[in-house]
Amino acid sequence: MRGFEKAKAYKNIEFELPIRSTLHSAGYDIAIIEDIEILPGEIRLGVTGIKAFMQDDEVLMIYPRSSLPRRYHLTIPNNVGIIDKDYYGNVDNDGAIFVSLHNFGTETVNLKKGERVAQGIFQKYLVSPTEKEVTSVRNGGFGSTGK
Numbered sequence: 001m002r003g004f005e006k007a008k009a010y011k012n013i014e015f016e017l018p019i020r021s022t023l024h025s026a027g028y029d030i031a032i033i034e035d036i037e038i039l040p041g042e043i044r045l046g047v048t049g050i051k052a053f054m055q056d057d058e059v060l061m062i063y064p065r066s067s068l069p070r071r072y073h074l075t076i077p078n079n080v081g082i083i084d085k086d087y088y089g090n091v092d093n094d095g096a097i098f099v100s101l102h103n104f105g106t107e108t109v110n111l112k113k114g115e116r117v118a119q120g121i122f123q124k125y126l127v128s129p130t131e132k133e134v135t136s137v138r139n140g141g142f143g144s145t146g147k
C-alpha cells in the first residue's frame with residue numbers, strides 16, 4: 001500500500017492529492033497549496049500539504065516537472081528529493097512534504113496555489129547484505145537524518 005494524504009496541519013485546506021495524469025505516467029503531479037514569490041537567485045520551500053505512506057522497501061523520489069526550468073527558470077536545487085518511509089508521521093511536522101524551488105533566472109517568479117511544480121515517483125530500493133543492523137529511528141522532520 002502506498003499513496004498520499006493531507007498532513008495534519010493542512011487538513012482544513014481545500015486541495016487535491018497528487019494524481020498521475022495519464023495511464024502510463026510514472027509520476028504523481030505535486031502542486032503547491034499556497035501562492036509563493038521567488039526572487040532571482042532565491043531558494044524557497046513550496047508548501048504541498050501532503051504526506052506519503054509506503055512499504056518498508058520503498059522511497060518516494062521528488063523530481064522537478066520538465067516545464068519548470070523552461071517556463072519559470074526554476075529547478076529543485078538538490079535535483080531530487082528523497083522521502084523515506086519513516087518521514088511519514090514524524091514528530092516535527094507529521095511528514096509534510098515541501099518542495100525546494102530555486103529561481104536561477106533574472107526575474108521574480110510568482111506561482112499560484114494549484115501550480116504543479118514537481119512529480120513524485122514511488123520506487124523500490126535494495127540494501128546491502130553486508131551492512132550492520134540499523135536500529136536508529138527518525139525523530140525529526142525536514143532534513144533530520146544525520147543531524
